[in-house]
Amino acid sequence: MTVLVLVDHDAGAPKKISNQILTAAREVGGGGVHAVVLGEGATASAEKLGDYGVTKAFVWDDGDADAFATEPRTAALVAALEQSAAPILLYPADPFITDVVARAAVRVEAGVVTDATDLELDGDTMIATKAIFGGEMASRCKVREGRPQFIGVKANAFTAEPGGASECQIVVLNVSLDDKTRRAEVIDTVEQEAGGRPEMTEASFIVAGGRGLGDAEGFKLIEELADALGAAVGASRAATDAGWYPHQHQIGQTGKTVAPQLYVGAGISGAIQHRAGMQTSQTIVAINKDADAPIFSIADFAVVGDLYKVLPPLIEEIRKRK
Amino acid sequence: MRIICPVKRVPDTAAAKKVDPDDHTLDRDSGEAILNANDEWSIEEALRIKERGSAEVIVLCMGPEQAQTTVRKALSYGLDGAIQVTDPAIHGSDAVATARVLAGALADEEFDLIIMGNQSSDARTMLLPAMLAEFLDLPALTYVKQLDIDGNTLTAQRETPSGHVVVRADMPAVVSVVEAINEPRYPSFKGIMAAKSKPLQTRDLAAVGVDAGQVGLEGSWTQVVEATPRPPKQAGEKVEDDGSGTVGAQALADFLAARKFI
Ligand SMILES: Cc1cc2nc3c(=O)[nH]c(=O)nc-3n(C[C@H](O)[C@H](O)[C@H](O)COP(=O)(O)OP(=O)(O)OC[C@H]3O[C@@H](n4cnc5c(N)ncnc54)[C@H](O)[C@@H]3O)c2cc1C
Ligand SMILES: Nc1ncnc2c1ncn2[C@@H]1O[C@H](COP(=O)(O)O)[C@@H](O)[C@H]1O
Numbered sequence: 001m002t003v004l005v006l007v008d009h010d011a012g013a014p015k016k017i018s019n020q021i022l023t024a025a026r027e028v029g030g031g032g033v034h035a036v037v038l039g040e041g042a043t044a045s046a047e048k049l050g051d052y053g054v055t056k057a058f059v060w061d062d063g064d065a066d067a068f069a070t071e072p073r074t075a076a077l078v079a080a081l082e083q084s085a086a087p088i089l090l091y092p093a094d095p096f097i098t099d100v101v102a103r104a105a106v107r108v109e110a111g112v113v114t115d116a117t118d119l120e121l122d123g124d125t126m127i128a129t130k131a132i133f134g135g136e137m138a139s140r141c142k143v144r145e146g147r148p149q150f151i152g153v154k155a156n157a158f159t160a161e162p163g164g165a166s167e168c169q170i171v172v173l174n175v176s177l178d179d180k181t182r183r184a185e186v187i188d189t190v191e192q193e194a195g196g197r198p199e200m201t202e203a204s205f206i207v208a209g210g211r212g213l214g215d216a217e218g219f220k221l222i223e224e225l226a227d228a229l230g231a232a233v234g235a236s237r238a239a240t241d242a243g244w245y246p247h248q249h250q251i252g253q254t255g256k257t258v259a260p261q262l263y264v265g266a267g268i269s270g271a272i273q274h275r276a277g278m279q280t281s282q283t284i285v286a287i288n289k290d291a292d293a294p295i296f297s298i299a300d301f302a303v304v305g306d307l308y309k310v311l312p313p314l315i316e317e318i319r320k321r322k
Numbered sequence: 323m324r325i326i327c328p329v330k331r332v333p334d335t336a337a338a339k340k341v342d343p344d345d346h347t348l349d350r351d352s353g354e355a356i357l358n359a360n361d362e363w364s365i366e367e368a369l370r371i372k373e374r375g376s377a378e379v380i381v382l383c384m385g386p387e388q389a390q391t392t393v394r395k396a397l398s399y400g401l402d403g404a405i406q407v408t409d410p411a412i413h414g415s416d417a418v419a420t421a422r423v424l425a426g427a428l429a430d431e432e433f434d435l436i437i438m439g440n441q442s443s444d445a446r447t448m449l450l451p452a453m454l455a456e457f458l459d460l461p462a463l464t465y466v467k468q469l470d471i472d473g474n475t476l477t478a479q480r481e482t483p484s485g486h487v488v489v490r491a492d493m494p495a496v497v498s499v500v501e502a503i504n505e506p507r508y509p510s511f512k513g514i515m516a517a518k519s520k521p522l523q524t525r526d527l528a529a530v531g532v533d534a535g536q537v538g539l540e541g542s543w544t545q546v547v548e549a550t551p552r553p554p555k556q557a558g559e560k561v562e563d564d565g566s567g568t569v570g571a572q573a574l575a576d577f578l579a580a581r582k583f584i
Pocket of ligand 1: 209210212213251253254256266267269272274277287288289290305307308359
């Protein structure tokens with residue numbers, strides 16, 4: 001089956017999650033792989049896609065894609081779907097991208113399955129495995145026959161492997177926008193954080209801190225450990241509510257769902273609402289001074305101890321061994 | 323100004339979930355059900371808009387009959403009225419079908435703003451705000467952590483992984499909010515008492531102009547093939563630090579090295 005992949009990119013290069021999804025499209029789809037790349041830097045990003053076996057990339061490198069929220073990109077995605085004619089669209093499970101896909105789905109009458117962690121092809125139908133109810137249950141979902149299939153794929157569900165080396169043909173999309181699509185205007189972009197750390201929902205490793213840190217200052221230690229491991233920083237609601245760390249890093253029921261290869265929680269008790277956002281992580285490590293902390297019941301490795309005593313020598317040790 | 327607040331009835335996170343073995347839908351009577359937590363922030367934001375100027379705020383809920391308790395709960399915060407869409411054919415509806423029903427319920431309503439949570443704790447698709455906006459042909463400002471209204475213009479901070487983007491649109495529009503936007507209040511005793519007599523309209527599918535074939539298990543565009551409890555995770559090794567920190571640190575570093583994380 002030809003699979004169209006919505007490629008997210010940054011500064012002229014596809015993001016890691018995009019390469020992971022392209023790999024899935026190639027290996028599970030078993031047919032051709034098309035890509036759609038939107039916004040500033042799309043052309044430069046598309047030029048790198050041949051390495052992952054993309055034969056055709058639909059590109060819309062237009063200023064309107066970034067000057068207005070969601071709707072211009074929706075129009076471009078719909079145009080790409082028409083031109084590609086691929087019956088399956090895979091996209092990165094990312095909030096702003098999900099908006100674009102949601103609108104496009106209503107327009108082209110596609111079914112949408114979100115947050116896939118595994119994919120298999122059954123005839124012409126892609127079946128997605130996903131966690132439901134905060135990871136309490138697993139499910140397999142699909143789009144009904146005869147409809148375009150849109151499937152959101154979570155970061156790190158697949159390992160990115162270049163392959164299927166091919167010449168990628170770049171097709172510039174012809175997108176005609178009416179004024180209505182320019183009704184949500186982006187007037188500023190504010191970066192509150194210095195770059196350099198991986199994004200939490202994309203990261204392979206996450207170090208998360210909670211109320212046990214005692215104050216905002218404590219997050220310096222969490223950041224130091226994160227940097228030693230090459231990890232992103234997460235937080236419990238107790239920590240974000242207290243203003244110790246920005247809300248966008250909150251993991252859990254009312255925050256974000258993460259499933260990294262490694263989750264390290266320090267000073268986090270592991271309340272059910274926190275677990276609902278991280279319990280499908282592949283390896284869970286917890287540091288807590290309370291031997292009965294609920295997080296220990298799902299931890300692959302538990303350290304009962306004071307995080308202020310344990311983390312500094314741990315950071316030292318990691319730096320030494322790297 | 324007239325504001326619509328869509329809210330969802332969801333199972334309590336702590337409640338044991340039971341899934342029907344045949345159609346894989348959640349048995350919504352098996353545990354305690356509550357107002358979706360993320361909808362408390364949208365209700366609070368609507369109330370603040372109401373208190374700053376004047377606004378009528380209407381709760382909109384698609385759900386079974388029992389969802390009336392959720393609707394009354396939402397009203398108890400001080401909202402003005404409610405529309406509940408209930409119909410046996412709705413059981414098993416996916417995101418598109420839900421958006422279609424909510425849009426149908428609003429087709430003949432006048433409103434300036436729809437303000438909703440960014441995610442439901444059970445389905446957690448995050449699809450609803452954009453899909454509802456698409457059905458109603460409105461702009462959507464989603465994942466909003468700060469909302470300012472000046473005349474007819476909304477200026478919103480949309481949360482990003484490292485900050486936010488500022489986006490502006492005119493009403494009518496759909497807004498979805500994240501937890502950082504405000505600190506929700508508790509309903510007052512007066513509010514709880516008043517909620518019992520607030521106007522609540524119950525509508526069936528015909529009343530919202532949606533065909534039964536477009537909703538429910540059969541009418542949904544997605545299908546659950548299988549749903550199974552995940553085997554409970556086993557606790558692994560536990561090391562007691564001796565108070566120095568080095569014992570715990572060494573053991574943990576060894577573990578991370580053994581798993582090839584370092
Ligand atoms: C509707 C609803 C939604 C929610 N959504 C979320 C959500 O999305 N995400 C979320 O995280 N929570 C959420 N919560 C809150 C959740 O119930 C917990 O209150 C929260 O997760 C607790 O955060 P915590 O583990 O950091 O704090 P606590 O539960 O207070 O735990 C702190 C831990 O730190 C340990 N500790 C203290 N000092 C030290 C030290 N020096 N060294 C080592 N350990 C130490 C303590 O033993 C304790 O276990 C929600 C709650 C509700 C009601
Ligand atoms: N059945 C429903 N009735 C009313 N509003 C809903 C319903 N389902 C979802 N919503 C709204 O859509 C938001 C996002 O939910 P979801 O797309 O399921 O993650 C919720 O916070 C609610 O505001």
